Amino acid sequence: MGNAWWNLTLRFLLELAALLGLGIAGWHLSEGWWRWALALALPIIAAVLWGTFAVLNDPSRSGRAPVPVPGTVRLALELVILFGGAAGFYVAGHMATGIVVALLIAISYACSLDRLGWLLKQ
Known part of the structure; x- marks a missing residue:
């Protein structure tokens, strides 16, 4: 599962944006x-969920899974947190930012079809 460096960077930035968006919404x-x-x-709850529930041996992460879950559960968690941040x-009131973040999430996943397929098979 080879994600391009730019997509891994984008994914990391989208994770940070999701935490910020959730915090702004809470405020x-x-x-x-x-x-x-x-x-x-x-944001703290989202970060804990993100880091805790993972698919065992996910090569896009460390491979470790504190609480192993099926790929569909992990994918749902990712989508809820990322799009929740958007x-x-x-x-x-930051509508343009929300739309841009949502579009970038969609682009990132569209460029990660190999990972999506892997998650859905786990």
């Missing part, structure tokens, strides 16, 4: 002390 969609709580909790930008 935007709440008030008072909840603002701080959600702005911090949403949606976070959108609902917080």
